[in-house]
Amino acid sequence: MPAARSSGPVQIRFGGYGGQGIVLAGTLLGKAASLYDGKEAVFTQAYGPEARGGASRADVIIADEPIDYPYVTQPDVLVALFQEAYTLFGGQLKPGGTLIVEEDLVRLGEPAPPASLLPATRMAEELGNRIVTNVIVLGFLVGRTGVVSREAAEQALKTTVKPAALELNMRAFEAGFARALAAGAAPA
């Protein structure tokens, strides 16, 4: 199986509100890494009162070696899918880390930090269903960061998503991935 880019532990945080599908996005990413890329991965999510309403989070750590401490402490990659998530988690991003935001739902403020802007919800609507916003985000993240291989992510989708919904999800992944490649000159 093709190996993804090799490096130290990478901490990824998805911040969103209920319904944006960040738990599935995180699960797919962790599954891709640990089952199909030969890496170690751990997934955790906000649980309990903090997960009810407002900004919720889904966290993944991916590494070549076994992961001891399971929680994200300082994300290398932050995906903020609405304003409150950016407000809450933006300050935690590692200096030089990768910031990906839902461009229609997040205002970065001034001065705007370097960020990849992704109209994920609009793109999902163009594909016919807002429900695949999360998979567009996943495709973009994979294309943008290479933290897992494209093949591994697609395999995770195939073994997770219900057969009836697979085709739409694969198109969503492809749309996000292609956008990341097209934006190759985006800020580092």
Added chain:
Amino acid sequence: MSDAPQREQRVLSGTHFMLGDHACAEGALAGGVDYFGGYPITPSTEIAERLARRLPAVGGKYVQMEDELGSIMSILGASAAGARSLTATSGPGFSLMMESIGLAAMMELPCVIVDVQRASPSTGLPTMVGQSDILQARWGSHGDYGMAAFSPASPQECFDLTVHALNVADQYRIPVFLMMDEVVAHMTERVVIPPADEVPLVHRKRPDHKPGAQRHLPYAVGEDGVPAMAHAGEGYKVHMTGLTHDERGYPALTPATHNALVNRLVDKVRHNAQHIMRYDEFELDDAETVVIAFGCTSRSARQAVRQARQRGAKCGLLRLVSVWPFPEQRIRELLQRGTVRRFVVPEVNLGQLRREVERLTQLPVQRINHAGGAMPTPADILEVLL
């Protein structure tokens, strides 16, 4: 146990990216659980939820009871009838089960109680981590009795140790506790489930004669101290009671009978401790500082030991996979080397296991505690190691 068609696989062989609670449920299925009786409670609910769907689909029975008093009694009844039985709860429910855990020990009914520990006492922080039921598991019911408790540090171990707990319960006819914690329960990692014929299964010893063939003595024992188990309804004459009883199972209310019985209940575990016990060691060979940790806390401890080693501190980790039996013998061996200078015991309680270590040594035993809601971080432990 059921004639219902088995539409699903009992053992989900393969590689999964799986939640700790779900891995425990899959361990129950692979370990041959026939019956689950429980009352859902955070953070163990996902165990009940998954078994509610999966267990009936493979021919088992799932009953949601009215409370935890009913839950524990139902698994004891099922066990007496021959079922591999398990329940899952958290601190408040665990407390309610305590009286009947003594009954399980006294009647020698094999059963597994999963306690996904949350911040306690009382209702505490229902969604957040604790490790403060660890002495309750050992001493919670009144009286002296043998038991075992395992503490998984990963979803993989939630699977493996649930199978092991079921085996130990059956082999020694004791209550066995799977002392999970919220961190491990709500963590998702790779879980490898072996092919069905490679899951190690040990079953309770059964009478070597047919019902009615000879007089059956339900509590007669051989050298191993474990009576063969006749199930209710098979035709054997079976009498069980929480009163002190003789080989027939009939009340025999004398100090001598009591002394012999209770010693046997304790010795079943004491004499087999080396077979039941599990631990693993990390960087202990030349360690001057020995960290002793279990469950989620052992993950922070391992990272702290790695980091401290990089900075030249001679430290290592003794990770308790079984908290009970406690590896006294191993700790005594470490002490005999003469190189150990101190122990460090991090735990999400105010020093419960530290006392167990202090009992064995005059050396300093430093504690790192959090009352619950968060576990010690690697940095918290590293600070003490350097």
